[in-house]
Amino acid sequence: MQQPSAPAVLEPEVRQARAADGAAAAALSGAWDIRALESRARLLKSQLRQLAADPGRHWDLSRIQRLDHIGALLIWQAWGKRRPAQLALAHRHEVFFSNLDSAAAAVPAAPFDPLRLVRALGAAMLLTAEHLLGMVRLIGQILIDSFGLIRHPLRGPWREISASLFRVGTQALGITALVGFLIGVVLSYLSAEQLKAFGANIFIINLLGMGIIRELGPVIAAVLVAGRSGSAITAQLGVMRVTEELDALSVMGIPHTVRLILPKIVALAIAMPLLILWTSGIALIGGALAANTQLGISVHSFFIGLPGAVPTVNLWLAMGKGVVFGALIALIACHFGLRVQPNTESLGIGTTNSVVTSITAVIVADAIFAVIFSDVGISLS
């Protein structure tokens, strides 16, 4: 299809010629604009370079029909970034070359820095310290806000807490159930193979009960919630920074911590233990079903034997972990969310860091729990 807006213009062309006084000359004609040059730039550039090698050459640009900065720069670069002594140029094309004449020298490259690695290490350490400080400040602010909430309970952000509870709790039931069930089935299958070899079939109840209720249930639920709700919280706060909603709240005198952060921490601290209960329950059902097919232990006898095999204190320990994990995930997600700079790049980095940090923190916290409560709920009754 032809382009009706473009009148008939010749292709860009460069020819060797002779000037009136017999000196070597170069004559340029046709359209020297981006549309024409797009496909021929490399060829024309080498032709121009060859002709420009002769410094005394006359240049006739007066028959160029169309010119833009792209064409002008191509010619100017061939000239070695300065006008030749003998140049014929149409008046209307003068502006393109005068823009190039006034262009200053290019910016020099940054000098090599031998201490670059040391500097990077120092910057990373300072950043870590800054993160810790920011976190401590956030926790302090949350504590102060919590006291305020206790003194004036009616002014609390109850609607926000309820909404967050729905988002981080109710809406996470499906995915935690699916993952919990599958983990239960897989764990049960693997253990059953080993136990069968020793004729210790009945200990599947102890193994699964203790493993899932005390360790796996809380950690799996927490990792899922960190990936699901933690990233959502960081992204939400980050976008609020980008769209200046956070600044709008500040200038209206509404503190972020009370309206945005406290509800999320409270909601996750409430939802997490309940999600752990739910995940562990479903995982045990999966494990019991697999034990039934592999070892012939009926589902009924599995659950009858469970309270005897796993002391109840383990369940409380798991719930306690849930409160700590939930609050940790929300705190880290909010911390990274508030640190997002108003640009998209920072939003992506912030969300990634938030999820990685909260999963790491959950596992570290779990290890601390394991050490502190090493002699609680382990001995069989």
Add this chain to the structure above:
Amino acid sequence: MTPVIEVESLWTQFGDHVVHRDLNLVVMPGEVVSLVGGSGSGKTTLMRQILGLEQPTRGTVKVFGIPLQGSSAQLVQKIRKRWGVLFQEGALYSALSVFDNIALPLRELRAFDEDFIGDMVMLKLDMVDIERRHASKMPADLSGGMIKRIALARALVLEPELVLIRSLHQKLNLTVVMVTHDLDTLVSLSHKIAVLAEQQLIVYGSLKEAIAVQHPFILNFFLGERGLRALSAVGASVKLSGKD
């Protein structure tokens, strides 16, 4: 001469809500057209339809004589190389430095070497009055005004024949369509004014023609205190006859 933009009997409807009713607009080469109208009058929608980002309910939009609707993707892609678009907040890629942002459309062409691209980027930076030392900075480290100027440099790097813009602050020797509320730029830079109200262009012509029309939006917009000040600054004669 073929018009650069030709909008013919354009209808836009969102459910029952009619935004444009049989709207026509022709922009000729070299014209600087300002599109004004109250909020919700459909300026942004019209702009997005001209850009091919939204489809009108009925009617056609032709750019450089080529209809955007129903043309092959390759043809539309060709049109897109011939215009420069400047978004309201600049829309620079935050993952790329200033230099790489401006170089991006040139590199996409795969026609020029890095040496050429480097000089071109520097030239465009000069043209929008940005110092060269800012070239290696990231957009996040710049002020809003600088971001807009760099976005203009990016919009101009492929030497477009048409520029679509929200508020222009600098004279360009090109066909320009701009959406603006800034009376000063509107009065000093544009050749033609298109006033969008009541789902149509109620005026499309020179400033004088626009202010002669009796319409509440025009009275408010041009003949309010700010409008009169901007008009008197350029010495436009204002007739207030008929205004109570």
